[in-house]
Amino acid sequence: MHWSFFYRSVWARLLAVVLAVWAIGALEWAQHRAQTPAPLPPNATMAPQTPTALTARRALTAPVAPLAVWPAMVSAQPVGALHTVAQGDIPMPPGMAAAHASSLLVMPPAHPAALSIFWFSGDRESGPNVQIAASQYDRATQQWSAARFVVNRQVLGAQLGFGVRRLGNPVAWLDGRGRVHLFVVATGGGGWAASRVVHLRQSSGSNALDALAFAPVRVLPLSWLWNTSFLVRNAPLPLADGGMVLPVHFELGIKYPTALRFDAQGEFLGVARISARGYLLQPALVMQSSQSWLALMRDERANGKIGVAHTTDGGQHWRDLPDLALDNPDAAVAGMGVAPGALLLAHNSSLGSRATLDLSQSADGRQWARVQTLATGAPLDEFSYPAMAWVDGDLWVSYTVDRQRIAWQRLASKPARTGGQP
Amino acid sequence: MNMAWMDAAVAGWMGDFPLLPSPAAMQWGLQASWSVVLAWLGAMLAARCMGRRGAPVVVAVIVTAGVAVALAASAWLPGQAASSYWLGLAFQAPSMSAVLLCAVHLRAQWARWWAGHANAPQGAAPLAGSGAVPAEFAGRDAPRVVRWCTPDAVLAVLGVLLGWALLLDTFALLPVELYAWGFRPMAAAVLLLLCLTPWLLLGWGRSGGLGTAVCAVAVMVFVLLRLPSGNVWDAVLDPWLWLALHVHVARRLRLCY
Numbered sequence A: 001m002h003w004s005f006f007y008r009s010v011w012a013r014l015l016a017v018v019l020a021v022w023a024i025g026a027l028e029w030a031q032h033r034a035q036t037p038a039p040l041p042p043n044a045t046m047a048p049q050t051p052t053a054l055t056a057r058r059a060l061t062a063p064v065a066p067l068a069v070w071p072a073m074v075s076a077q078p079v080g081a082l083h084t085v086a087q088g089d090i091p092m093p094p095g096m097a098a099a100h101a102s103s104l105l106v107m108p109p110a111h112p113a114a115l116s117i118f119w120f121s122g123d124r125e126s127g128p129n130v131q132i133a134a135s136q137y138d139r140a141t142q143q144w145s146a147a148r149f150v151v152n153r154q155v156l157g158a159q160l161g162f163g164v165r166r167l168g169n170p171v172a173w174l175d176g177r178g179r180v181h182l183f184v185v186a187t188g189g190g191g192w193a194a195s196r197v198v199h200l201r202q203s204s205g206s207n208a209l210d211a212l213a214f215a216p217v218r219v220l221p222l223s224w225l226w227n228t229s230f231l232v233r234n235a236p237l238p239l240a241d242g243g244m245v246l247p248v249h250f251e252l253g254i255k256y257p258t259a260l261r262f263d264a265q266g267e268f269l270g271v272a273r274i275s276a277r278g279y280l281l282q283p284a285l286v287m288q289s290s291q292s293w294l295a296l297m298r299d300e301r302a303n304g305k306i307g308v309a310h311t312t313d314g315g316q317h318w319r320d321l322p323d324l325a326l327d328n329p330d331a332a333v334a335g336m337g338v339a340p341g342a343l344l345l346a347h348n349s350s351l352g353s354r355a356t357l358d359l360s361q362s363a364d365g366r367q368w369a370r371v372q373t374l375a376t377g378a379p380l381d382e383f384s385y386p387a388m389a390w391v392d393g394d395l396w397v398s399y400t401v402d403r404q405r406i407a408w409q410r411l412a413s414k415p416a417r418t419g420g421q422p
Numbered sequence B: 001m002n003m004a005w006m007d008a009a010v011a012g013w014m015g016d017f018p019l020l021p022s023p024a025a026m027q028w029g030l031q032a033s034w035s036v037v038l039a040w041l042g043a044m045l046a047a048r049c050m051g052r053r054g055a056p057v058v059v060a061v062i063v064t065a066g067v068a069v070a071l072a073a074s075a076w077l078p079g080q081a082a083s084s085y086w087l088g089l090a091f092q093a094p095s096m097s098a099v100l101l102c103a104v105h106l107r108a109q110w111a112r113w114w115a116g117h118a119n120a121p122q123g124a125a126p127l128a129g130s131g132a133v134p135a136e137f138a139g140r141d142a143p144r145v146v147r148w149c150t151p152d153a154v155l156a157v158l159g160v161l162l163g164w165a166l167l168l169d170t171f172a173l174l175p176v177e178l179y180a181w182g183f184r185p186m187a188a189a190v191l192l193l194l195c196l197t198p199w200l201l202l203g204w205g206r207s208g209g210l211g212t213a214v215c216a217v218a219v220m221v222f223v224l225l226r227l228p229s230g231n232v233w234d235a236v237l238d239p240w241l242w243l244a245l246h247v248h249v250a251r252r253l254r255l256c257y
Helices: A010-034 A053-061 A071-075 A153-160 B004-010 B023-053 B057-074 B083-091 B096-114 B144-148 B151-170 B187-202 B210-225 B232-236 B239-256
Strands: A081-089 A098-106 A113-122 A131-138 A148-151 A167-174 A180-187 A195-202 A214-219 A230-232 A244-250 A256-262 A268-273 A280-287 A293-299 A307-311 A319-321 A334-339 A342-348 A356-362 A368-376 A383-391 A394-401 A405-414
Touching (some): A010 B187, A098 A405, A113 A405, A131 A167, A167 A244, A180 A214, A195 A230, A280 A342, A293 A334, A334 A383, A368 A383, B023 B096, B096 B232, B096 B239
Antiparallel strands (some): A113 A131, A131 A148, A342 A356, A356 A368, A383 A394, A394 A405
């Protein structure tokens, strides 16, 4: 039989197509199967707070939606009225005139540092010498350590095998093994609209600041269009399986928010669009319950309000809600659900200016009441890009001051009175 | 209408998770793929230049091969000296389909030299299946639909439509998340079926089956290596190839009508 039979006979071609599709399908299935352990029994789908690698991987395979965890429930302290008990500036790297976009990371309880903070710093924003700086808050001395750079774009480019034009917002996360992950905005051939999100993982044995080093995992594949124009800004939402959901946004021409899911080891699991409204960016994920979350978003329009989207199935499906009543001067917000009925939001509260940074609290995510003004100044002053963390019953807030330095505040929580007890 | 199937298809993080290439594989793939694309680009431009100048075959072969080898090697230089370093900065890695097409055309050009036609302008002696001047357009006696309906032409149109869909998805203008669907394990099999369907229905005919073969091999290589990004759409179509397909389809339309 001549080989040309295979393209002259439609039945032979059909057989070839079926075999080829079957072979590819089987190979794909086998590859996924090989990396997917058997699922846990139904009563074991809720993994522990800090799972081992195996339990975390198994939890992913169970047919359940992601479950978020409360930061305040870990410390088992109720949330009460917040008031500032300490504040100051984070030490800057020597000689650097610009600082912006800080990200706070809560360290494990046994770690000498209570918090790590990452931000980008250089001569100017989007300057060629911008690097990712870091500092840690020492539990013993109650001081921030001297800053040092932990990510450099030339080194990063050499590790990736292709260039990185500029570095931008960093976002930090601690995985199930206690390794620090950094998600960093890295631009390609253009400005911020040509950004990509680079995922780096701690490569050093210790996550103490003096030893901290990172190696790139990959550039996250988020877009078909040369993988451009996705940026990261706000903190991830931790999940009960040890993984997290990382909010990102697209910003080439139009803006829209998206959420990425990662497992306990920091492996990329998938993507879900939060909203298709073309003017919302930099979502901050705020949990109301384990599966009910809000995404509070910056609005780039003039006279904008804080945008909102809501999910009730752990981020698999989102629906838009009406904007909040809070003004938003095209400025980033930071939010977190601390405990049931205790949602916090740091935001610039006036139109056309980032000169006032407020902290507000809500029970339902719709009605917000100002707790206090964190910072305020002249109309041209800027207190922006807040980040929040909850540590041992205290709220920590960091924010940019005039794009020149990073300030921090520690707000103590007076326990709320309950049951008529004094 | 029961939309559960669509929910299952578009829900990115339920069920199976993406398999992504390792950083080392991505870096190797980036350099290798740009190496092939640059070699083709260099060879094509050099051959055209030599052809227009009427250079002797030996000179044309040496110059063209030299340009191709030099450009291919430039992708493997260390650090910022590498062309792939800067091309990756701007465009990441090309699709596997684009790399395979470049490799096929590079090989075809080399074959033409062996046949003693190094100085022939591109397109004057078209490859079977290259789509440059397809054989079915030589005579205009056949009905237009028949002249159009070759597997490669159908695939080219599908590629153009797919690119538009992915572009709209990039700007969140589609109701489903098409790019995210490319991470799902069944996406490769479905895409392979889509690639082979024109060939199944139409056969290769006189136009050859370059597009069909390239798409099928690209999907198979993707399944084995996950390159370039772990997303099957990136393996079969990149924006530059999509733009080239527009030109290809426009040329076919012009030749046909």
